[in-house]
Amino acid sequence: MPISIYDPFHTPGGALKRLPLLKAAVTFIAAVCLCLCGLLYLQLEQSRRHDVESARIASATLTRAMAQQAQDTFLQADLVLASLIDWIQIDGFGPAVQPRLQQTFARRVQSLEQLHGLFLFDKHGHWVVTSFENLHRGAGVADREYFVFHQQNASLIAHIGPAIRSRQNGEWIIPVSRRLNDQDGNFQGVLMAGIKMSYFERFFKSFSLDEQGEMALALSDGTLLARRPFDEGRIGHPLAQENIYNHALAGGMSGDALIRSAIDGVVRLYGHQHLQAYPLVVTAAMSEESILAGWHDRAFQSSLIVGLVVLGICLFGWVFVRQVRNSEKIEADLRKAQEALALIATHDSLTGLANRRLFERALDIEFGRGARQRSPLSLIMLDIDFFKHYNDAYGHVAGDHCLAEVAKVLKSCCHRKADLAVRYGGEEFAVLLPDTNLAGAMALAEQIRRSVIDKHITHSGSPTGYLTVSLGCYAFVPSSLDSIEVFIQRADAALYQAKHGGRNRVAVLSTEGGLDTLARSDR
Template sequence: MPIPTFDPFHAPGGALKRLPLLKAAVAFIAAVCLCLCGLLYLQLEQSRRYDLASARVASANLTRAMAQQAQDTFQQTDLVLASLADWMQIDGFGHALQPRLQQTFARRVQSLEQLHGLFLFDKDGHWVITSFANLHRGAGVADREYFAFHQQNASLLAHIGPAIRSRQNGEWIIPVSRRLNDSDGNFQGVLMAGVKMAYFDQFFKSFSLDDEGEMVLALADGTLLARRPFDETKIGRSLAQDAIFQHETQGTVIGNAVIRSAADGVIRLYDHQHLRAYPLVVTAAMSEEAILAGWYDRAFQSSLIVGLVVLGICLFGWVFVRQVRNSERIEADLRRAQEALELIATHDSLTGLANRRLFERALDIEFGRGARQRSPLSLIMLDIDFFKRYNDTYGHVAGDHCLAEVATVLRNCCHRKADLAVRYGGEEFAVLLPDTNLQGAMALAEQIRRSVIDKHITHSASPSGYLTVSLGCYAFVPSSLDSTEAFIQRADAALYQAKHSGRNCVEALSREGVLDALERSDR
């Protein structure tokens, strides 16, 4: 029968669900670590995007500066060619005018830093006038791209051709040329200005650029004119298949993209811009590694700090979890100790049945419940017949074994959870039966008596030769006028009546027995 006891780990009003502290602690520590890592990721990603955005702005500014410089360079050169072409279109370039034209060519070259020289060729590609004092006499320039272009095209606009080596002194130049016609519009010759490639190389070097970066000046069709770092083997190569030229859409004047180079596998931020007045494009590329160099340092430092914090939290969590586990283990040990103490305090150590302390507590509870619900309460008192003779004959060890056997019978016969079997004292036992009338108590008592006989425990000092028991039963509906002491006395009187009836029997308390019990209680 369950009897309520005090439990310091639960509230008196009922069992409370315990907080899963260990799981909550692990979840909290994991959540904090994940939040820290998430915040670190967001901060680093935001910083990375900011650095890339700043690099895009810097790259755009760089390409604008390159485009403006190239625009100014070729525009100045074109103006010189235009003025000279207009003059020669009117006055021609006969032998009488050639000394004066040579001096003019020389002065114009001296006035523009980017010019390598000015050259005039006749309709057959032969040298006519140059800005150099000594006129180069060679095979001519009929094989040059710019000369063939003007021969085949009637346009008088300036033409910028692929970079070539000057036949004057072998220097790399970018030819800017114009067609000259006679008064009838027939092809008369070509006026060409050579722009120094070294001029652009010097200009490119004025910018701070990482070792993996590059700066390019090219024709609109991708033909390379000038490049930093300078590589003579790449001059004149077509860049049409390179990443940036493949990326740009038709008609795009300016744009940028992060692309992995097919040549060396380096990821770069490319930015390109087309010149407005000339079929030229400038490109600047900065390696992503150089762009994010500062970000990598910050990322390492931030990750190290967050990693140390997470490690500290994990160590603290490990210690805390160990403490929680130790507390839970100690709590479980205390609970088991409490249960063991409760069992010792409320049960008989020999038989394992409830003792008188638990019996009295249960009797008070069932007495009050029976009075409230008007339900019957029964009590069986049981005594082993001639137990003193059994001890004297077989010894106290056998007597203890005999008591344990009788206790086993009681436990086996009490099938309901509410029934309470008790070792009342010595060889005397009791069975408390809530919600049981006298007929039910008599039936259970008879079952107990027969079960003890069926054990066939030898008792030579007993008339029957075997161990037997005598049982007394009493049942009533408790009221506020009744007492537990009277209830026990009446059941005990029934047992007394069974012993006087010859033992090894079950008796219920008669009317006379009740009066005798009352008289004994009054005394």
């Protein structure tokens, strides 16, 4: 029968459970560290987006400035061409007017710094008049893209062609040209203004740009006209492989995108702006590395600070966890010590059976339960026969061994958890049997008596030559009027009857108060 022992660590009522402090501490520390890392991530992501957005605004401003400058540059050249076209169509370009045309061309070139020169070609592509004093006498320009365009198209608007090297002096120029017609509308020649590529290079250099940044002026089909940094090998070639030009053609008049360059693999923020008056597009690109340079510094500093804080929390948590583990170990040791003390306080150290203190507590409990449930309660008292003679003959050490052997018999015979075997004092033992009537108590007593005999413990002081026990049984249904002391006295009286009747037997005290002795002995 399980007997409740007072436990100072037990929660009163059993309704509340002690918190798993170690798990709670580890969970809390992990949650704090995760929250710090999450907040760091959110802060860094917000800062990164802010830097990229600032770069987008700067890129849009830069491309608008570039587009405005490019448009003004080409518009000025176009206005010069338009005014000269009107004059030439009125006066023609015969030998008589060519000296005056040359001077006019020269003055117009001097007035616009972006102009390399002005050139007039006849319908066969031959040189007629230029802004240079010495007329070029080499091959004509019938093979040039701009000349073929005007030869095949009747449009009178300005045409901007791919960048070329001037056959006048080999300088890179961007041709802006217009078609000349006679009075009948037939193709008469081409008037071309060459814009210096170096003019755009100087303009591009006026902007602050990182080492991996790029600026470019291109035709709407992606053909490169001018670029920073300058790369002669790419001038005049289509750049359809560059993702930004596909993006610029598919998008609106302006826009931006983070794109990895197909040329050098660098990720850049490309901004583009189409010119309103001409089929041109300008692009400006800042490398992602330069855009996020400040962000990387802040990210490193913030991560370092948060890392140190997390490290400090982890170190504190490690110390705390160790303290908790030590406390739990101490608590476990205290529990073990308390259990050991409880065992010492309620059990006999020699036999391991319950002592009288636990026996009395069990009687209180079982008396109350028996009274409530009207169930019988039995008690067996037993005593080792001639134990004093045994001690005298074999010594106290052997006597202790003998007591331990009898205790083993009691433990082996008490099969139910509710049964309680007790060392009552000296060589006297008791067995408390809840919910057991007298017949059950007598059967168990007889089993104990025979089991002791079966041990074959030699006892020269006993008439039988071996160790035996005498047992007394008493059973009744307790009530609130009954006394525990009387209950024990009656079982003890039955024991004395068994001893006075010759020992090695079981005696029973009937409920009427008389003694009935079962003369059961091995004879």
